[in-house]
Amino acid sequence: MLTGARAVLRELRRDDVALRHAAVAGDPELHAVTDVTPWRPQPLERALAAYDKQLAEEPDRKVxxxxxxxxxxxxxxxxxxxxxxxxxxxxxxxxxxITVFPAARGQGLGTDVVRLLCAYAFRDRGLHRLQAETLASNTGMRRAALASGFTEEGRLRESAYVLGDRVDEVLFGLLRAEWLAAAGGGSAG
Structure with missing residues (x-):
């Protein structure tokens, strides 16, 4: 478990699948900004079956x-x-x-979560570089990335299709040395 000032990152549990399904899978607008696939209704049972299948397999080292x-x-x-x-x-x-469910937004969780992930990536996993991509319209994620030390590195013009509109995608990057300089090596634990 990783603990920050406001947030905790813990293991995913089967009960979480229903919460995510209710918050994201049932909301075409939220799905459009959190997933690159087109929204389509999905029964909760399918999401639970996918979780169960993934749990039974070897963990994916790339995730x-x-x-x-x-x-x-x-x-x-x-x-x-x-x-x-x-x-x-x-x-x-x-x-x-990251995805913060709508009811929990505006409470500073996003920035804390990004910082926890940076500490995990750089301290625990020994990574050198992190990249975050988000829609230009996602001001919460853009603010969280910048507040966590990321640098805006580019913009892919009209690269995303969101509910009938073309939206720019903004690319952010953070290097381990930058994170160490800004965070003093991080304090998440």
Whole structure:
């Protein structure tokens, strides 16, 4: 478990699947900004079956995904998910992604989660570079990335299709040395 000032990153549990399904899978607008595939209705049973199948398989070394919980919640109820994907152990790089469910937004969790993921990536996994991609319209993620030390490295014009509109994608990068200089090596634990 990784603990920050406001957030906790813990293992994903089967109960979290239903919470995520209710918050994301049933909402075409939220799905459009958190997933690159077109939205289509999916029964909860399919999401649970996918979780069960994944649990029975060897863990994918290219992915490290967590449930997000509020630190002040004794139950550590899932209010989002976050993780690293596309982990390249040779190049020591990964992509970072987070989803905070709508009811938990605006409470500073996103920035804390990004910082926890950076500490995990650089301190625990020994990575050299993190990259985050987000829609230009996602001001919360853009703010969280910048507040966590990321540098805006580029913009892919009209690269995303979101509910009938073309939207720019913004690319952010953070190097281990930059994280160490800004965070003093991190304090998540």
């Amino acid at each position: 490290a995904w967590f449930a997000v919980a509020r630190r002040d919640d004794p139950e550590l109820a899932c209010v989002g998910d976050a993780g690293l994907w596309g982990i390249d152990e040779h190049q020591r790089t990964a992509h970072l992604g």
